[in-house]
Each structure stands twice: as structure tokens, then as C-alpha cells.
Amino acid sequence: MGTKIIIPNMVTLSNLLLGIISLNYTMNEQYTVAAISILLAMMMDGMDGKIARKLDVASNFGKQLDSLCDLVSFGVAPALLVYGSSLQAIGPSGLIIALIFALCGAIRLARFNVLDINDHFIGVPITFAGSLLALAVLIASRLPLSVLFFSVFTLLLAYLMVSNLKVPKY
């Protein structure tokens, strides 16, 4: 182990960094860059586990860190991104929709950590849901996507995260 264990955890922390940077871009109303930051975080998130297993330093600490970072990058950051770029047009209901997405993401992650099933997922992973939301915001910078679309899409993804849908691992 030794210093090798630091490498995958650095990748995980860069996922968190990108999530916070996305939030900061959302604050500055730079929604396209905010969406791209989330998609970059998704790439980091796909790498950390693989690196850890390859270096044979997969740890419980790494798993815990990973799900903490995931809530920020794929729960909170996309929720505030979709609220800032679209849902705030409908006022408090828009904020409630964004909050529901983040809450369902937190429930999904806590449930996943407790269930500890290894061959499939129960409910759509938060990484997938958050990245899809970011992708939709990115598409909306080119194509007109209505607030109604974003409301329904956000709620649907929130539901799918806490649903009992069996999702195969790839």
C-alpha cells in the first residue's frame, strides 16, 4: 500500500473539486461551464475505483470518500445548476423540485452504502442521474428546452434514483 493509496483518493477528491467549481460557475450564471464541470467529475468518478483496484489499494475509506463527493458533484451541483439555468423561472416550486432531486440523491447514496450489493444497482446511480441533468443543461444552451421539460425530467430522475429498479453494473 504505502503512498499508492493516495492516488485513487486524489482522483476522488478531484471529483469533489469539480463539483464545487461547478457550483461556483452556477453562482456566476456560467451554466455551460458548470455543466461541463459535472461531466468532467463523472469521468473522474469512473476512474478512481478502477485505479484503486488496479493498484490493489481499494479501501473502505476510499468508498466512503467517493460517496461523500458524489452527493456534491452529482446531487447538489446538478440540482442548483438546473434551478439556476431553468427552474428558477417558476419560483419556489422550481427550488422544491431541485431540492427533491438532491434529497433523493442522498437517500440513494445512503441506501447503496448500507445494502452493499456488488453485482447490480438498486435504483439509478446518482452519478448517472446527475450527469444526465448536466447534459440536458448543456443541450439547452443550443436547443430550447422548456421549464416544463426540466421539471418533469428532474423529478423523473429523482424518482428513478430511489426506485427499486434493478440496474446492471457495466
Add this chain to the structure above:
Amino acid sequence: MGTKIIIPNMVTLSNLLLGIISLNYTMNEQYTVAAISILLAMMMDGMDGKIARKLDVASNFGKQLDSLCDLVSFGVAPALLVYGSSLQAIGPSGLIIALIFALCGAIRLARFNVLDINDHFIGVPITFAGSLLALAVLIASRLPLSVLFFSVFTLLLAYLMVSNLKVPKY
């Protein structure tokens, strides 16, 4: 157990809600309300565990959910609050300081979940560090606190979270 288990988890989720609401206030440059939201989240955070133990429904799910919500409410929300209200005056270095605070918070939480020590804490708890930062921002709305003060204070709290300081549980 039954439906009683829902009650403490609802309190935990309200902690997350307040964290996201704080981020939203920070986005709107309403720093005082953003700071108050974090302090309210702190109260919720003090209650959930007690309620769970009193109702005898303390669960691993609840513990996981709690630390996920803590990273948002006491790591990311205070970091962006202190950046928005003060540190952004010094540009990218200010953002880096805020990011270090959130990263150390994530490491603190992941380490705490893995160590699972029950009679004391190793390192200052993120709830305490995040609330102190929010309190400082609140005070700064009345008293002039310099960017230098916030830079040093934020880095000090970040360090204390990942330090090996033994903190008694109260």
C-alpha cells in the same frame, strides 16, 4: 421500528435542505441568511442522532445519510459562503482556500466513518468547523473582519479537521 425510523431521517434530510438553501442564498449574495441557514442546519444535526437513539431506531442508514448531509451543510455551503462574502476579493487564491476547507471536511468525514470511535473525536468535527465559519460570516456583517482574517481562519479550521487532535464528545 416501522414508521418511527422515518422521523430522525427526516430531521437529517432537513439538515441537507438547509445546506442547499444556504448555497442558494449565497448565490443571491444574501450572505447573512446563508449563514443563518447553516446554523439552523447545525441545530438539526444535533437533534437527529438524539431522536434516533430515544426512539431506539438508530440505524447504519441514518449514520450514512447524516455524514452525506454534513459534507454539504458544513463543508461545501460554508466554503462557498466564505468565498462569496469575503475570499473572492483575493481571486483564485480565495477559491483555493475555500476548496481546501471543503476537501479537508470530506477527508474528516470519510475518516470518521471508517475509524468508528465512539468516546471521542479525532480532529475537529466538520459540524463545528462549518458552523464556526458561518458564525464568523454572520459577525462580519456587523464588524469589519478582513480577508486576511478569513483566509487564516478558514485554513486553520481546515487543518484542525484533518489533524490528530483528540476532541472530547459532549
